[in-house]
Amino acid sequence: MSLDKEKIKHVAKLARISVDEAKVESLTKDLNSIFKFIEQLNELNTDKVEPLTSILNQSLRSRKDEISDGKIRDKILKNSPKENEEFFVVPKVVE
Amino acid sequence: MADITNQSLNKIIENVKTKKVSSTELTKAYIKNIESAKKLNAFVTTTFDQALDKAKQFDNKPNFDQLLPGIPLAVKDLFCTENTKTTAGSNILNNFIPSYESTVTKNLWNNGSFLLGKLNCDEFAMGSSNETSHYGNVINPVGDQLVPGGSSGGSSSALAADLTPATIGTDTGGSIRQPASFTGTVGLKPTYGLCSRWGIVAFASSLDQAGPMTKTIKDCAIMLESMSGFDEKDSTSINKKKEQYSKNLKDNIKGLKIGIPKEYRVDNMPIEVDELWEKGKKILKDLGAQLIDISLPHTKYALPTYYIVAPAEASSNLARYDGVRYGYRSNQGKDLIEMYEKTRSEGFGDEVKRRILIGTYVLSSGYYDAYYLKAQKVRQLIKKDFDDSFKKIDAILTPSTPSSAFKIGEKTNDPVSMYLNDIFTVPVNLAGLPALSIPAGVDKQGHPLGLQLIGKALDEQKILNIGYAFEKNCGFKNEIKKWWS
Numbered sequence: 076m077s078l079d080k081e082k083i084k085h086v087a088k089l090a091r092i093s094v095d096e097a098k099v100e101s102l103t104k105d106l107n108s109i110f111k112f113i114e115q116l117n118e119l120n121t122d123k124v125e126p127l128t129s130i131l132n133q134s135l136r137s138r139k140d141e142i143s144d145g146k147i148r149d150k151i152l153k154n155s156p157k158e159n160e161e162f163f164v165v166p167k168v169v170e
Numbered sequence: 171m172a173d174i175t176n177q178s179l180n181k182i183i184e185n186v187k188t189k190k191v192s193s194t195e196l197t198k199a200y201i202k203n204i205e206s207a208k209k210l211n212a213f214v215t216t217t218f219d220q221a222l223d224k225a226k227q228f229d230n231k232p233n234f235d236q237l238l239p240g241i242p243l244a245v246k247d248l249f250c251t252e253n254t255k256t257t258a259g260s261n262i263l264n265n266f267i268p269s270y271e272s273t274v275t276k277n278l279w280n281n282g283s284f285l286l287g288k289l290n291c292d293e294f295a296m297g298s299s300n301e302t303s304h305y306g307n308v309i310n311p312v313g314d315q316l317v318p319g320g321s322s323g324g325s326s327s328a329l330a331a332d333l334t335p336a337t338i339g340t341d342t343g344g345s346i347r348q349p350a351s352f353t354g355t356v357g358l359k360p361t362y363g364l365c366s367r368w369g370i371v372a373f374a375s376s377l378d379q380a381g382p383m384t385k386t387i388k389d390c391a392i393m394l395e396s397m398s399g400f401d402e403k404d405s406t407s408i409n410k411k412k413e414q415y416s417k418n419l420k421d422n423i424k425g426l427k428i429g430i431p432k433e434y435r436v437d438n439m440p441i442e443v444d445e446l447w448e449k450g451k452k453i454l455k456d457l458g459a460q461l462i463d464i465s466l467p468h469t470k471y472a473l474p475t476y477y478i479v480a481p482a483e484a485s486s487n488l489a490r491y492d493g494v495r496y497g498y499r500s501n502q503g504k505d506l507i508e509m510y511e512k513t514r515s516e517g518f519g520d521e522v523k524r525r526i527l528i529g530t531y532v533l534s535s536g537y538y539d540a541y542y543l544k545a546q547k548v549r550q551l552i553k554k555d556f557d558d559s560f561k562k563i564d565a566i567l568t569p570s571t572p573s574s575a576f577k578i579g580e581k582t583n584d585p586v587s588m589y590l591n592d593i594f595t596v597p598v599n600l601a602g603l604p605a606l607s608i609p610a611g612v613d614k615q616g617h618p619l620g621l622q623l624i625g626k627a628l629d630e631q632k633i634l635n636i637g638y639a640f641e642k643n644c645g646f647k648n649e650i651k652k653w654w655s
Contacts, residue, residue, distance in 0.1 A: 083527065090485060090530040091492070092523055093511035105524060105585055106531075112586050113474045116544055119551070126546035127553060130376065130602030131363055132627075135405055150269040154496035163494050166506050 078106050175199050179241070179336040179389035180416075186240050193225040193232075193240030196335075200242055200286055204333045206655035210309045212318075212328040214247045215255050216287035224284035236282030237396045237416075244334035246325050247288035248295055249275045249380070250369040254285065258371040259293040259303040259321075262491045262498045262517030272369025273401045274338065274380045281396040286334055290324030293519045294488065295345055295373045297321050298591045301582055302521040309578075310353060311650050312617055316575040319349030325383050326353040330650055336384045336393050340370060342377045343476055344571075344595025347607035350383055351570035351620030354609040354648035356390045356637070357383045359595075361627045362602035363408035366401030374483035375406075377476075377599040385648075387608070387637040391415035394630060410628070418631055421639040424458030428636075429563035433469035434594055436572045442613040443569045450567055450610055450621045453643050454636070462563055466555040471548050472597040473589060478532050478545035479600070484522075485529025491517060524585065553601040556624075565633055566624040568594050570607040574617035598624055606633045609646050618648065 080099050083106065087094045094102065148161060157164040174182070174191050185191045201218050221242050228240035250256045250268035257263045275285070292302040300308040300323025308323040310316035311331040318327040322339030326349030329337050339346040341359035350357025358381045365380040372378065382393030395415045401407045430451065435444075451461055493499035493513030500516045503509030518526070532541035559566070572593060581588040598605040604627070607620040621640075625633040 078531075086527050086531045086534065089534060090526050091489075091507070091510040091514055092518070092526060093508075093515040094523075095515075102524070102527070106527065108584075108586055109477060109524075109528060109589075112589070113477050113541070115474045116471055116478075116548055119468075119471060119548060121544060121547035121551070124547040124550050126543055127550040128546065129406075130553065130600075131406055131408070133408070136409075138402070147269070151495070153269060154266055156493060156497070156499035165494055166503060166509050168506050 078103060078110065175203055175332040175335065178386045179384060179392060180386065182335050183239060183241065183392070187234045193228040194222065196240070197221050197225040197242045197286070200333060203331070204287065207331055207333055209654040210311060210327050210331055211306050212290055212308050212324040212331070212333060213244065213287045214257055214259070214290050214305050214324070217254055217285050221284055221286050228282070233282060237392060238278065238281045238283035241283040241335060242286040243278060243283045244286040244289050244328055244337055245275055246291050246322050246337070246339045248291055248340050248371045249338070250371065251275060251285060251288065254288065256288065256371065257305065258295070259291045259305060260518065260522070261304040262514070263371070264304070264498060266496050268369070270369060273366035273403060274370065274397045277397050277399060278338070289328055289337065292321035292323065293522050294371065294484070295321040295340055295342055296484070296521050296525055298344070298348060298588055299576070299581065300324065301578065302519055304519060307578055310575050311654070312353060312575060314653065315577050316617070317352070317578055319352035319575065321345040322349050322383065326350055326355060329353065329355050329383055329385065330648065331652070331654070336382065336389050338380055338393065338397060339383050340378055340380045341599065342373050342480060343599050344592040346381050346383055347570050347595050347605060347620070347622060348592060350607040351609070352575035352618065354618030354646070354650070355383060355385055356387055356609065357381065357607045358390050358394060358630070359598065359605050360394065360398065360630060361408070361604045363406050364628070364630070365398045366404040366407050368401055368403040372487040374480040375487060376483060377480060387634055387641050388416060388419060390606070391419050391634050408628070413631060415631055415634055419638050420635050421642055423454065423636050423639045426459045426565065426636065427462050427563040428454050428459045429462050429464035429559055429566040431464050431466045431469065431566060431568060433466050434568040436590070436593060439572050440613060442611070443572060443619060446611045446619050446621065447567070447569050450640070453640055454567065457639050457643060464559045464563065464566070466559060466597070468548065468551045468555050469597055472552055472600055473593055475545045475548045475552065475600060476596045477528065477589060478541050479549065481525040481529035482533050482542050483529070485526045485533065488522070488526055493517070549600050552597055556601045556603060560626050565636055568622045568624065570594060570620035570622040574613045574615070574619050594622060603627055604630050604633060606637050608637045608640055609648060610644055611646060
């Protein structure tokens with residue numbers, strides 16, 4: 076299959092990345108060449124193959140439901156581009 | 171006095187222990203080297219004052235029983251370091267100062283070492299040449315026009331140029347082994363789960379693994395021992411007893427069965443790569459190992475599988491960079507959605523955006539089965555190839571890369587040709603196995619080439635032993651002229 080410009084703009088929307096109109100052309104070309112490469116997988120019949128979901132021979136551990144951390148609000152806010160005392164600040168969402 | 175930095179890590183540790191050199195002298199020598207090697211652009215951040223303080227503390231109260239006594243180390247800028255900027259090679263993290271330390275670096279510091287600086291890398295470890303970094307290309311000390319490999323390109327360059335006695339990188343599809351091969355150094359990608367991923371900027375979580383990059387196999391064993399170990403904070407960490415890789419290093423490989431896979435060839439592969447592989451086989455055979463022809467029939471599907479799985483995981487992992495809680499925020503967007511879109515568009519570079527788009531697409535409604543599920547199935551087949559082969563062999567020998575270091579700019583316009591560089595390294599990540607790249611020779615231009623040893627899961631000791639025996643008998647010497655200083 077091939078990706079057209081509209082499809083790419085839609086995917087970019089899903090990924091929350093604005094794409095410069097001037098770059099859509101070259102992006103389309105690059106992505107199509109990558110997908111052509113990826114689609115070699117269609118040569119293989121995988122009807123009877125179980126998908127691999129973990130490469131580890133172990134299941135997830137369980138742990139006690141205990142608080143092991145906390146009270147680090149200032150540390151968490153320290154890297155925020157914009158904060159107001161105890162909150163992250165974003166552009167207005169509701170009127 | 172002779173150059174105290176132009177040595178193996180093991181030798182440097184010995185010199186510290188026998189008080190031939192103090193930690194402060196050592197640290198000052200590396201700082202001097204780093205300051206005269208700015209052309210290589212291997213560092214994003216240096217922490218000299220902090221390092222000198224730590225060195226002084228060590229010299230005042232030395233503990234020589236540690237694995238890395240008073241050793242300054244620079245690490246890839248993908249490891250979060252407490253109170254030291256961590257960028258992952260990206261503009262989107264250009265102001266990020268972690269309030270925590272990654273488990274792997276913490277392990278290194280607990281063994282007596284301390285931070286010298288943070289090394290440049292491809293943005294979010296996505297690249298094979300260190301050309302996607304927001305902080306500029308890194309130059310390979312082997313030649314001023316050559317890439318150092320990637321994504322751990324700052325690491326390989328700094329190591330080969332004596333700017334750090336050893337280092338660590340991360341390897342999602344070859345990002346330790348390929349740069350090691352390009353710079354004539356040793357690089358190990360451990361078994362998935364051996365080194366904690368906690369505190370490492372995530373790229374593709376089912377493939378990412380941290381590992382050592384060193385000048386010798388012995389150094390590699392010391393570093394692996396120092397950095398590995400079970401970590402509660404990583405749900406995929408393997409809970410097993412710690413091994414003493416350096417103490418248990420042996421060069422007797424008599425009777426070991428080494429598999430030679432017929433699929434590890436590409437069209438137009440330089441003849442030197444084939445010749446080097448032959449040389450490698452001969453060395454191991456002469457040491458008493460038995461060579462066995464094997465087949466890993468799904469090898470050619472590893473890269474296409476990787477370019478579904480890795481971008482899919484990356485698109486999920488990188489969703490966190492939204493300009494709200496940390497990192498770069500664009501001041502362009504007029505509402506929340508537009509702020510996200512502008513932040514991510516300005517914050518990420520082209521390769522990262524490409525991979526996020528691929529990942530978003532293959533996971534999107536209506537395409538999941540055709541791409542992601544298909545890739546997970548093929549990944550099963552690739553793993554099964556290895557499982558079947560390892561029933562009759564101890565390790566596998568292959569070339570590390572299909573060529574030596576290429577020129578800066580040579581492959582940047584064609585993403586697929588760049589991706590093909592990882593053709594021999596990617597299958598191992600998909601199968602979660604350990605693999606070691608060992609410098610083995612040079613091509614016609616005199617550029618280093620490496621061979622790769624792949625082991626069974628958790629069989630690091632065995633591939634290190636084979637590498638150790640190989641190194642002693644290979645006669646490779648990394649002759650790098652310090653043209654940059």
